[in-house]
Amino acid sequence: MSRRDFSERDIHMALDGELPGDERTAYEAWLEANAEMKAKSARYAADRAALRAAFNGVLDEPVPVRLNKVVLGEASVVRAAPSRSRWWLAVAAAAMLVIGGAGGYLAGIGGLGLENRAEDQLAEEAIAAHVIYAAEKRHAVEVPASDKDHLQSWLSNQVGLKLVAPDLAAQGFQLVGGRLLPAGQGKAAMLLYEDDKGARISLFVTAESAAKAKGTYGSEEDGPAAIYWLDKGYGCAVVGSLPRERLAAVAKSAYGQLLAALQS
Amino acid sequence: MDEKKAAILGEIPRLRRYARSLLRDRDSADDLVQDCLERALVRLDNWQTGESPRRWLFTIMHHLFIDQMRKVNRRGEAAMLPLEASEAQAAPAEQVESIASREIVDALQAISPDRRAALVMVAIEGFSYAEAANILGVPAGTLMSRIARGREELRALLDDTARRRSIRIVEK
Numbered sequence: 001m002s003r004r005d006f007s008e009r010d011i012h013m014a015l016d017g018e019l020p021g022d023e024r025t026a027y028e029a030w031l032e033a034n035a036e037m038k039a040k041s042a043r044y045a046a047d048r049a050a051l052r053a054a055f056n057g058v059l060d061e062p063v064p065v066r067l068n069k070v071v072l073g074e075a076s077v078v079r080a081a082p083s084r085s086r087w088w089l090a091v092a093a094a095a096m097l098v099i100g101g102a103g104g105y106l107a108g109i110g111g112l113g114l115e116n117r118a119e120d121q122l123a124e125e126a127i128a129a130h131v132i133y134a135a136e137k138r139h140a141v142e143v144p145a146s147d148k149d150h151l152q153s154w155l156s157n158q159v160g161l162k163l164v165a166p167d168l169a170a171q172g173f174q175l176v177g178g179r180l181l182p183a184g185q186g187k188a189a190m191l192l193y194e195d196d197k198g199a200r201i202s203l204f205v206t207a208e209s210a211a212k213a214k215g216t217y218g219s220e221e222d223g224p225a226a227i228y229w230l231d232k233g234y235g236c237a238v239v240g241s242l243p244r245e246r247l248a249a250v251a252k253s254a255y256g257q258l259l260a261a262l263q264s
Numbered sequence: 265m266d267e268k269k270a271a272i273l274g275e276i277p278r279l280r281r282y283a284r285s286l287l288r289d290r291d292s293a294d295d296l297v298q299d300c301l302e303r304a305l306v307r308l309d310n311w312q313t314g315e316s317p318r319r320w321l322f323t324i325m326h327h328l329f330i331d332q333m334r335k336v337n338r339r340g341e342a343a344m345l346p347l348e349a350s351e352a353q354a355a356p357a358e359q360v361e362s363i364a365s366r367e368i369v370d371a372l373q374a375i376s377p378d379r380r381a382a383l384v385m386v387a388i389e390g391f392s393y394a395e396a397a398n399i400l401g402v403p404a405g406t407l408m409s410r411i412a413r414g415r416e417e418l419r420a421l422l423d424d425t426a427r428r429r430s431i432r433i434v435e436k
Contacts, residue, residue: 008412009408009412012408012411012412012415013408015387016386016387016392016393016411017392017394018392043419044419047368047415047418047419047422048366049386050364051368051372051383051384051387051388052287052387052388053365054283054365054368054369054370055281055284055388056281056365058277058280058281058284059277059278059280059281061280062279063276063277063280064294065292066298067276067280067294067297067298067301068273068276070298070301070302070305071269071272071273071276071301071305072273073305100332133410257359
């Protein structure tokens with residue numbers, strides 16, 4: 001029997017049934033003698049079992065009628081436009097994950113909520129407002145932070161929500177001020193914050209939302225990204241060109257404080 | 265019903281499973297399957313008698329997936345990413361998933377599409393390296409390295425999830 005050196009590559013081959021039968025015994029012996037490789041092999045085998053278990057249920061689901069109809073020619077091959085565009089939006093999201101590099105951070109996916117475009121609109125409006133006003137030196141806000149109480153009551157009245165300007169000092173951001181903006185058919189409050197290096201983020205809150213969603217939104221370029229959440233009766237987005245982890249930390253803090261005020 | 269159509273119908277469950285592993289969202293995945301079936305029917309004459317319907321259909325679907333992925337990359341399409349599943353209070357559960365199952369599905373979505381496709385082809389769909397390389401249109405060596413990298417990446421993400429979960433528990 002020919003002896004050869006095994007490597008991690010053989011772990012994959014053995015797992016996938018690609019290791020030649022006459023090498024199997026030698027491979028098993030090698031695995032027994034290498035605790036680290038043996039552990040690795042066991043983890044990969046467990047992951048594969050988990051993958052299979054996670055997706056095997058799909059085989060037992062009833063096949064959607066529309067799919068059978070395509071094959072049987074009972075339906076016109078033309079499909080409604082909204083449906084047509086949907087799967088590649090999921091592809092777009094997948095592509096984003098790749099660009100995200102490490103990718104894992106925001107990648108824990110709870111279903112891609114692609115049917116509802118309300119969050120698209122919210123995030124786009126919030127990003128547009130941020131791009132315009134965060135770049136403004138002298139006219140970034142209508143009401144400055146020095147007049148915070150008035151700012152809060154004015155925006156609350158205009159938008160129709162009980163708003164507070166969250167305290168983001170723990171994340172390194174101080175309130176600059178706020179302004180009132182149009183949003184969809186209604187109004188939005190924009191709150192602008194700045195850190196000691198001059199980096200700016202904004203919070204965009206509107207009372208218009210029927211949908212429930214949560215996520216992040218951004219272009220592939222280095223432009224600002226939005227982390228948004230929508231619930232019945234309000235929608236909020238946190239926008240900035242920060243590293244995702246930091247933006248997520250800011251959003252989490254802002255979310256907690258805004259929600260506490262809204263529900264008070 | 266002719267034989268070819270019957271064979272295609274028989275492959276739909278497998279196509280749906282593969283699409284679901286590529287895209288996760290059920291409706292999006294079924295849309296991809298539908299696009300695949302439509303293209304297959306138009307090209308029914310290209311299907312050589314004797315060629316496995318499974319391999320033929322998987323090849324069509326994979327091309328659709330990859331083409332679209334490239335277009336999206338070129339156009340710089342904006343995309344949405346939901347936050348962590350555990351924090352996505354509003355996301356309706358499409359199916360009852362165990363935590364372990366959800367974690368591995370999340371991790372699978374986070375690895376690169378090329379690696380995901382290669383790994384799924386072999387580990388879930390049970391294609392041989394030669395078949396998978398053929399369907400994906402890459403040399404066997406490329407396929408093998410995608411599988412190896414994919415497994416490593418998947419494991420690293422799962423380890424990371426476990427670590428973050430324990431951190432969160434400590435925080436509370």
